[in-house]
Amino acid sequence: MFNTSYIEISRTAYKNNIRYLKRIIGKEVRFSSVIKGNAYGHGVHNIVPLAEEAGIDHFSVFSAKEALDAQKVKSPYSQIMIMGLLDDEEIEWVIKNDIEFFVFDMGRLEKTLEIARKLGKKARIHIEMETGFNRTGFDYHQRKELVAILKKNREHFIFEGLCTHYAGAESIANYLRIKNQIALYRKISNYFSRNELIPNLKHTACSAAALTYPNTIMDMVRFGIAQYGFWPSPETHMFRFRKDPKESNPLRRLISWKSKVMVVKDVQPGQFVGYGSSYLANKKMKIAIIPVGYANGFSRSLSNMGRVLIRGKRVPVIGTVTMNTMTVNVTDVPGVEKGDEVVIIGKQKRMSISIASFCELSDQLNYQLLTRLPVEIPRYIVK
Numbered sequence: 001m002f003n004t005s006y007i008e009i010s011r012t013a014y015k016n017n018i019r020y021l022k023r024i025i026g027k028e029v030r031f032s033s034v035i036k037g038n039a040y041g042h043g044v045h046n047i048v049p050l051a052e053e054a055g056i057d058h059f060s061v062f063s064a065k066e067a068l069d070a071q072k073v074k075s076p077y078s079q080i081m082i083m084g085l086l087d088d089e090e091i092e093w094v095i096k097n098d099i100e101f102f103v104f105d106m107g108r109l110e111k112t113l114e115i116a117r118k119l120g121k122k123a124r125i126h127i128e129m130e131t132g133f134n135r136t137g138f139d140y141h142q143r144k145e146l147v148a149i150l151k152k153n154r155e156h157f158i159f160e161g162l163c164t165h166y167a168g169a170e171s172i173a174n175y176l177r178i179k180n181q182i183a184l185y186r187k188i189s190n191y192f193s194r195n196e197l198i199p200n201l202k203h204t205a206c207s208a209a210a211l212t213y214p215n216t217i218m219d220m221v222r223f224g225i226a227q228y229g230f231w232p233s234p235e236t237h238m239f240r241f242r243k244d245p246k247e248s249n250p251l252r253r254l255i256s257w258k259s260k261v262m263v264v265k266d267v268q269p270g271q272f273v274g275y276g277s278s279y280l281a282n283k284k285m286k287i288a289i290i291p292v293g294y295a296n297g298f299s300r301s302l303s304n305m306g307r308v309l310i311r312g313k314r315v316p317v318i319g320t321v322t323m324n325t326m327t328v329n330v331t332d333v334p335g336v337e338k339g340d341e342v343v344i345i346g347k348q349k350r351m352s353i354s355i356a357s358f359c360e361l362s363d364q365l366n367y368q369l370l371t372r373l374p375v376e377i378p379r380y381i382v383k
């Protein structure tokens, strides 16, 4: 093991999640696997083949760089869609490579049409509309100008999609805002139809929207977090649970994060452990040093708070998490020795540590914690 920790990714868990999510959206709806942020930390090169095995042939990324990463590992039959950043210089590459992309402002639209015209090749565009998230998208008042330009340039693009993104469908606090966004999207979509501009796909839903607002599902869902086995929020989980109480948690986490004990030592009462004085031993203790610190994705805010599993027991992190190590209290776990497996996230014997518990302690979202797992940590696909 040349790395201080490693990540296992469960193929069975992934297939389970895809089966569950496909059951919710139905057979006719396209499943786009959102693989931005290095596939939410799981590794694009791991997730793309797994997704293809599960019948997925559409991948959503943020940038041209991420599209390039996906292109290297996808099958020729799968499609890539860029939802975010695209520099003018990248548009030519994107069009030439049949990559779909969001167009959300006049500048990008004009550039796209100009390059498509020059190349003599149609750009595969998704028109993104601003419905209330206030990030990217054409404003409602731009619809006439937008439609006029599109109608005049029909031969230079394929109208792959008409889309928008919701402002927090995972929280009931945003209920009204989401409802308004759905209504505005419908109005815009009708306007396009009346002007004989019919997209191949209408798509608006991310995980939370698809799981809690069935009318957002439309022709395609852009599933991120849920395919990796995480609920966008506890509310989303409870919403599904109340609908289908037979299964308490139909989603399975793919990721397990493991390391091993580097050093075991005794500490005498009255001694501080680690930098400074944040932990004082008040009795004779046994501690274990684990070679994972904040440089490896284990947040410093878990100092004196985090937990890991050793020999099937949950043990607390004591003292401050350092750049490359954390220290845990193993006084009550008999026989701990150098080389013992340490589970930072995942299961060991009958105990388990979820990312959710981890996140609550450190105030990080699942999303943030996953995407902060350094790319250097090796990831292995397991059964």
Ligand SMILES: Cc1ncc(COP(=O)(O)O)c(C=O)c1O
Binding pocket: 034, 083, 165, 205, 206, 207, 208, 222, 223, 224, 225, 226, 232
């Ligand atoms: C435009 C867009 N669609 C879909 C998603 C996927 O969201 P989630 O991971 O909540 O499913 C994201 C993620 O932030 C996004 O930005």
